[in-house]
Amino acid sequence: MKKYFYIVVLAFCFANFSPQEKTATITTTQLKELLSKEKVQLLDVRTPEEVQQGFIKSARFANYLDYNFTVKTLKLINKSKPVYLYCRSGNRSGKACKILEEKGFTVINVLGGYTKWKKENNNETNRN
Template sequence: MKELTTDELQEQLENGADLNMIDVREDDEVAQGMIQGAVHIPLGELPERMDEIDKSKSYIMICRSGGRSGRACEFLEAQGYDVTNMIGGMLDWHGEVE
């Protein structure tokens, strides 16, 4: 599984990289703030919402600590998607949230 740190993601965003990010946390967690530009698809809804994810694009998966996003990566990789897990999750995120 591909991984990147919160610092690596923040650096890419600050450098203007056009990234596709999916936050798999629950509604109450996302209400506390998401990384700007991330799309919210709770982990439990991934199977029925896969039509919202373009197989031709790469995605960075985000959760609270990196565990659920890791499971999301495993699931999506098995379906043929190009995904990267943000290790450390939002607990390690020091950038801005919306």
């Protein structure tokens, strides 16, 4: 009887569990294709030191590690258009996506970040 009780409790827990919505993602290959066709809001959330090592053309910059990241970012981007975010590997940009989603933005995280972009598109990068 105890066994059935636990099964019912577990079933109830899972039935009421609603998974969180996942942030949309795009590969660096898809981003390159998209950038060749249209102008998009592209946000680099790496540190200034990382940006000095290179960046994707047309990107705007907002350091995710800044204490006022959200305030700075809200001044940089247009809420009526999707925002594509990248960092070094995709971790910080994923976190930044969550922040902007909570503010009502449509966001897309670039998988693999600048590291992957640089490997695939070395001729499409800029250096300061």
